[in-house]
Amino acid sequence: MENNKTNNENSQNQGQKTQSSNTPRERRPNPHRQNNNANKSQEKGENKNRPNPNRKPNPNRKPNPNKEVNGNVQDRPTPNGNKKPNSNQNKNATQTRNNHNKKPNNNNKPSNKPNNNQNRNGGNKNRGKRKNVTTVNDTMRASIEKNELVKEATMKPWKQIDISSKGKVRFTPLGGLGEIGGNMAVLETETTAIIIDVGMSFPDETMHGVDILVPDFSYLHTLKKEKDVYIVITHGHEDHIGAMPYLFKELKFPIYATPLALAMIENKFNEHGLKADTKYFNFVTLREQYQLGDMKIEWLHNTHSIIDACSLAIETPAGILMHTADFKIDHTPVDDYTMDLRRYAYYGEKGVLCLFSDSTNSHNPGFTKSEKVVGKTFDTLFGLAKGRVIMSTFSSNVHRIYQAMQRGVQHGRKICVIGRSMERNIETNRALGFVDIPDKHFIEVHEVQKYADHEILIVTTGSQGETMAALNRMATDEHRHIKLKPSDTVIISASAIPGNEASVSGLMNKLIKAGCTVRYKEFGDIHVSGHAGQEEQKLILRLVQPKFFLPVHGEYNHIAQHAKTAVACGVDERNILLMSDGDQIELTPKYLKKVKSVKTGKTYIDNQNNMTIENDVVLDRQKLAEDGIINIVAQISQSNQKVVGKLIISTHGLVANKEDKKFAKEVEHLLETMLLNMKPEALKNHKDIENDIRSVVRKHVIRTKKRYPLIIPTIFIV
Numbered sequence: 044m045e046n047n048k049t050n051n052e053n054s055q056n057q058g059q060k061t062q063s064s065n066t067p068r069e070r071r072p073n074p075h076r077q078n079n080n081a082n083k084s085q086e087k088g089e090n091k092n093r094p095n096p097n098r099k100p101n102p103n104r105k106p107n108p109n110k111e112v113n114g115n116v117q118d119r120p121t122p123n124g125n126k127k128p129n130s131n132q133n134k135n136a137t138q139t140r141n142n143h144n145k146k147p148n149n150n151n152k153p154s155n156k157p158n159n160n161q162n163r164n165g166g167n168k169n170r171g172k173r174k175n176v177t178t179v180n181d182t183m184r185a186s187i188e189k190n191e192l193v194k195e196a197t198m199k200p201w202k203q204i205d206i207s208s209k210g211k212v213r214f215t216p217l218g219g220l221g222e223i224g225g226n227m228a229v230l231e232t233e234t235t236a237i238i239i240d241v242g243m244s245f246p247d248e249t250m251h252g253v254d255i256l257v258p259d260f261s262y263l264h265t266l267k268k269e270k271d272v273y274i275v276i277t278h279g280h281e282d283h284i285g286a287m288p289y290l291f292k293e294l295k296f297p298i299y300a301t302p303l304a305l306a307m308i309e310n311k312f313n314e315h316g317l318k319a320d321t322k323y324f325n326f327v328t329l330r331e332q333y334q335l336g337d338m339k340i341e342w343l344h345n346t347h348s349i350i351d352a353c354s355l356a357i358e359t360p361a362g363i364l365m366h367t368a369d370f371k372i373d374h375t376p377v378d379d380y381t382m383d384l385r386r387y388a389y390y391g392e393k394g395v396l397c398l399f400s401d402s403t404n405s406h407n408p409g410f411t412k413s414e415k416v417v418g419k420t421f422d423t424l425f426g427l428a429k430g431r432v433i434m435s436t437f438s439s440n441v442h443r444i445y446q447a448m449q450r451g452v453q454h455g456r457k458i459c460v461i462g463r464s465m466e467r468n469i470e471t472n473r474a475l476g477f478v479d480i481p482d483k484h485f486i487e488v489h490e491v492q493k494y495a496d497h498e499i500l501i502v503t504t505g506s507q508g509e510t511m512a513a514l515n516r517m518a519t520d521e522h523r524h525i526k527l528k529p530s531d532t533v534i535i536s537a538s539a540i541p542g543n544e545a546s547v548s549g550l551m552n553k554l555i556k557a558g559c560t561v562r563y564k565e566f567g568d569i570h571v572s573g574h575a576g577q578e579e580q581k582l583i584l585r586l587v588q589p590k591f592f593l594p595v596h597g598e599y600n601h602i603a604q605h606a607k608t609a610v611a612c613g614v615d616e617r618n619i620l621l622m623s624d625g626d627q628i629e630l631t632p633k634y635l636k637k638v639k640s641v642k643t644g645k646t647y648i649d650n651q652n653n654m655t656i657e658n659d660v661v662l663d664r665q666k667l668a669e670d671g672i673i674n675i676v677a678q679i680s681q682s683n684q685k686v687v688g689k690l691i692i693s694t695h696g697l698v699a700n701k702e703d704k705k706f707a708k709e710v711e712h713l714l715e716t717m718l719l720n721m722k723p724e725a726l727k728n729h730k731d732i733e734n735d736i737r738s739v740v741r742k743h744v745i746r747t748k749k750r751y752p753l754i755i756p757t758i759f760i761v
Contacts, residue, residue: 198588198613199588199590200391200392200393200394200395200588201394201395201396201588201589201590202394203393203394204362204394204396204590204632205632206632206633207632208360208361208362208631208632209360210232210359210360210361210362210631210632211232211360211361211629211630211631212230212231212232212359212360212361212364212629212630213229213230213231213232213627213628213629213630213638214228214229214230214399214593214627214628214630215228215229215231215262215625215626215627215628215641216228216595216622216623216624216625216626217229217258217259217262217624217625217641217643218242218244218258218624218643219240219242219282219595219596219597219624220595220596220597220599220602220622220623220624221598221599221623221624222244222598222624223244223282223403223540223541223542223597223598224242224243224244224245224281224282224540225242225243225244225256225257225258225282225286225645226239226240226242226282226283226595226596227239227240227241227242227258227286228240228595229262229263229266230338230357230359230364231266231270232336232337232338232359232360232361233337233360234270234271234336234337235270235271235272235273235335235336235337235338236266236270236271236272236273236336237272237273237274237275237335237336237338237340237357238263238272238273238274238275238296239275239277239355239366239368240275240276240277240283240284240368241258241274241276241283241284241285241286241287241290242258242280242281242282242283242284242285242286243255243256243257243281243282243285243286243648244256244282244645245507245540245542245543246542246647247542248542248545249665249668250647250661250664250665251661251664251665251668252649252656252661252664253647253648253649253656253661254648254649254650254651255285255648255650256645256646256647256648257285257286257289257290257645257646257648258286258643258644258645258646259642259643259644259645259646260289260290260293260294260646261642262641262642262643263290263293263294264293264294267294267296270336271335271336272296273296273297273298273299273335273336274296274297274298274299275299275300275335275340275355276298276299276300276301276304276305276308277300277304277352277353277354277355277366277368277369278301278304278347278349278351278352278353278368278369279303279304279306279307279308279349279351279439280347280348280349280369280439281439283368283369284304284307284308284311285311287308287311287312288311288312288314288315288317288653289646289648289655291312291315291317291320292315292317295320295323296323297323297325298323298324298325299325299327299333299335299340300324300325300326300327301326301327301329301342301351301353302326302351302475303349303350303351303471303472303475303477304351305324305326306471306474306475307439307468307471308324309321309324310467310471314653315653327342328342329342329343329344329353329383330342330343330383330386332358337359337360338357338358338359339357339358340355340356340357340358341355341356341357341386342354342355343355343356343383343386343387344380344382344383345367345368345370345382345383346370346371346372346373346376346380346381346382346414347368347369347370347371347573347574348414348437348439348440348442348443348572348573349439349440349441349442349573350378350441350442350472350477352368352369352370353368354366354367354368354370354383354387355368356386356390359396361396361630361631361632362394362395362396362397362630362632363390363393363394363395363396364395364396364397364398364399364630365387365390365395365397365398365399365587365589366399366400366595367398367399367400367401367583368401368596369401369403369573369574369596370382370401370574370575370579370583371404371411371572371573371574371575371576371579372384372410372411372575372579372582372583373411373413373414374413375413375415376413376414376415376442377414377415377418377442377445377446378442378477384582384586387583387586387587388586390587391586391587391588394590395587395588395589395590396589396590396591396630396632397589397590397591397592397593397630397635398583398584398587398589398591398592398593399593399594399595400580400583400584400592400593400594400595400605401574401575401580401595401596401597402594402595402596402597402601402602402604402605403572403574403596403597403601404572404574404575404576404577404601405577405580405594405597405601405602405604405605405608406577406600406601406604407572407576407577408576408577408578409576409577409578410576410578410579411571411572411573411574411575411576411579412568412571412572413571414442414443414446414571415446416568416571417443417446417536417568417569417570417571418446418449418450419568420566420568420569421446421447421450421534422450423566424532424534424562424566424569425450425451425453425454426454427532428497428532428560429496429497429530429532430496430497430528430530430531430532431496431497431499431500431501431528431530431531431532432451432456432499432500432501432531432532432534433501433503433514433517433525433531433532433533433534433559434447434500434501434502434503434533434534434536435502435503435504435505435506435514435533435534435535435536435537436506436535436536436537436570437506437537438462438464438465438467438468438504439468440537440573441468441469441472441477441478443536444465444469444478444502445477445478445480447500447502447534447536448478448480448484448500448502449480451484451500452480452484454500455498456497456498456499456500457484457485457486457490457494457498457499457500458480458484458485458486458500458502459485459486459487459488459490459491459499459500459501459502460485460501460502460503461488461501461502461503461504461513461525462503462504462505462512462513463504464504465502465503465504465513469502488524488525489524491524491525496528496530496531501525503517505550506535506536506537506547507537507539507540507543507546507547508539508543508545508546508547508548508549508550509546511650513525514533514550515550515553518550518553518554518557519553520557527554527557527558527559528558528559529557529558529559531559531560532559532560532562533554533559533560533561533562534562534569535547535550535551535561535562535563535569536569536570537570538570538572541598551563577608580605580608581608581611581612584608584609584612584613584614585612585613588613589614590618590632591614591618591619591630591635592606592609592614592618592619593619593620593622593628593635594606594609594619594621595622599621599623602621602622603621606619606621618635620635620636620637622637624643625640625641625642625643626640627639627640627641647660647661663753666751666752666753667695667696667753668696670696670697670750670751670752670753671694671695671696671697671750671752671753672694672695672696672697672752672753672754672755673692673693673694673697673710673740673744673752673753673754673755674691674692674693674694674755674757675690675691675692675710675714675736675740675754675755675756675757676690676691676692676756676757677690677691677714677756677757677758677759678758678759678760678761679718679726679732679758679759679760679761680761681723681726681760681761684718684719684721684723684726685715685718686711686714686715686718687761690707690710690711690714692706692707692710692711694706694752696752697744697748697750697752698748709743709747710740710743713739713740713743714736714739717735717736717739721735726760727760729758729760732756732758732760733756733757733758736754736756736758737754737756740754740756741754
């Protein structure tokens with residue numbers, strides 16, 4: 044190897060001497076690209092990091108069309124398409140590589156002849172480097188810094204809030220969190236409390252005989268003793284005003300709301316014998332502030348599935364609070380009155396301490412569709428209908444009802460309104476000018492038979508499958524005036540409230556069995572929500588840019604998703620709390636924290652008599668439905684501690700009829716054994732004996748039946 048290395052060095056020296064002579068030198072190929080053992084040995088000895096020239100080509104590598112056979116790269120095209128390639132470029136490149144690979148040799152003589160090609164191609168050392176042509180001077184830098192400050196102030200307007208302020212407020216939801224409906228919350232300062240909405244909710248299938256649920260008002264009794272209390276209503280939906288008459292039977296406070304909401308509350312008061320309490324009504328005007336104690340409140344128009352829906356801007360000693368209430372951002376509403384987004388931006392510019400926002404549709408991406416798309420669906424459905432059209436929706440969704448009525452008039456149909464709440468709401472909205480349809484288009488229910496089927500539109504209640512609603516009574520052939528026909532088209536323009544899915548499904552089955560054509564979910568735009576999707580929620584968050592954020596109205600998964608949306612819109616995760624009913628949150632310019640929990644719950648209401656159902660009654664009904672009942676009637680002799688006469692045992696909902704005798708025999712043996720082991724003085728107290736019997740029978744039933752029935756012993760001591 045050393046001999047080969049020496050020979051190679053001598054060969055290189057001879058080549059260099061030849062190059063310095065006057066005769067033209069002969070260019071040799073790059074020795075490092077030759078495939079010979081001498082060069083390989085030389086590379087291993089001199090430079091281990093140099094690529095191996097004998098490395099086999101990668102069979103998966105595509106050949107370079109620009110590469111020559113001898114290993115040199117061809118000229119690349121220059122930016123100028125008319126310029127010819129430089130024929131000397133390969134020579135110069137080869138010579139440069141050869142010179143770099145040669146060892147220094149003191150015997151070489153420098154050549155005085157300049158290489159014009161080398162100077163021409165390599166003279167510009169900065170060629171290919173990008174030059175910074177922008178000069179950032181002090182003036183420009185100052186402008187950049189000012190714009191950054193403006194952007195920061197725009198994105199965080201809440202920094203205007205006086206951080207040294209000693210003001211604080213407390214927010215306590217009493218309903219509407221962890222559930223859909225029953226919305227009610229209290230916002231209070233040191234001297235003032237406002238109740239935001241007083242709504243009802245619907246029972247689940249386990250609450251037998253219960254029609255509606257209203258919040259527990261215990262905390263409000265405490266507030267009345269300590270502070271000035273006012274009621275603030277955002278809109279007239281049942282889940283925001285449905286519990287008002289039940290509250291006023293216990294407590295009475297001034298009420299502030301828009302005209303339609305107060306008119307709907309008045310209807311409820313009249314039903315409950317509270318007509319005199321309309322003296323507490325205060326009608327508000329949009330964009331005007333009302334001083335309630337040490338708070339100023341402004342109602343802002345928003346769009347929702349009811350007319351006159353509003354949001355709230357509340358100025359408190361701690362700062363500005365904004366409550367969206369229920370909303371969606373409808374740019375093409377039926378009445379053409381869009382949401383007052385400019386007012387949101389106005390308060391956002393002033394700096395909002397906290398935003399409370401509707402979370403119902405927080406899982407829905409994008410925007411909620413406009414209410415007007417339902418009108419286009421009605422055009423199609425009315426065109427397809429050959430007989431009567433029966434349309435059912437929420438009685439408070441006046442825009443939906445109005446659109447159906449307009450299509451009925453256009454198709455030459457008379458309008459018949461059926462259902463107590465539907466009739467009342469339509470008349471109220473007509474009186475206030477929100478429904479502008481002349482009297483000549485309306486008929487009474489007993490007049491329906493006078494017209495042909497294709498001339499009738501019936502607007503009715505019962506879209507949730509309520510047992511006593513008009514549509515359900517029609518489906519079960521119990522309605523006095525309307526009997527369903529196979530030619531009828533029933534339009535259910537609503538979605539099932541969570542918990543009502545089974546009732547709605549049962550209603551659908553009854554209608555289809557009656558032979559009707561039912562239009563429900565097969566038409567995508569037969570119903571649209573009144574609540575905002577994620578993009579609308581983002582828009583409100585960006586307009587307001589609050590420091591703190593409290594998602595409201597919805598189950599826990601809804602508010603948790605809304606919190607994620609808020610974080611994506613720049614709200615600090617530490618400035619968000621997820622609440623449950625009864626959590627009391629304290630707000631100051633510096634912090635947001637939970638301070639305590641207050642008593643909450645639900646009161647059960649029977650709508651047939653508008654009376655309260657006690658909690659233990661509902662629990663007994665649940666136990667009866669789930670585990671059954673055992674009745675025991677016995678006469679016991681005090682002298683011999685034995686059962687006198689025949690022991691009467693009856694059960695309901697526990698064992699089958701054919702097993703009654705067997706079960707009665709088992710209980711009889713239990714009682715005989717218990718009486719024999721009982722002390723004589725124990726028979727002196729009826730209550731103790733009944734409790735002992737109840738305990739013995741319960742243990743036996745749990746062991747044998749795995750049930751927990753209601754046990755009612757009736758004992759006579761003789």
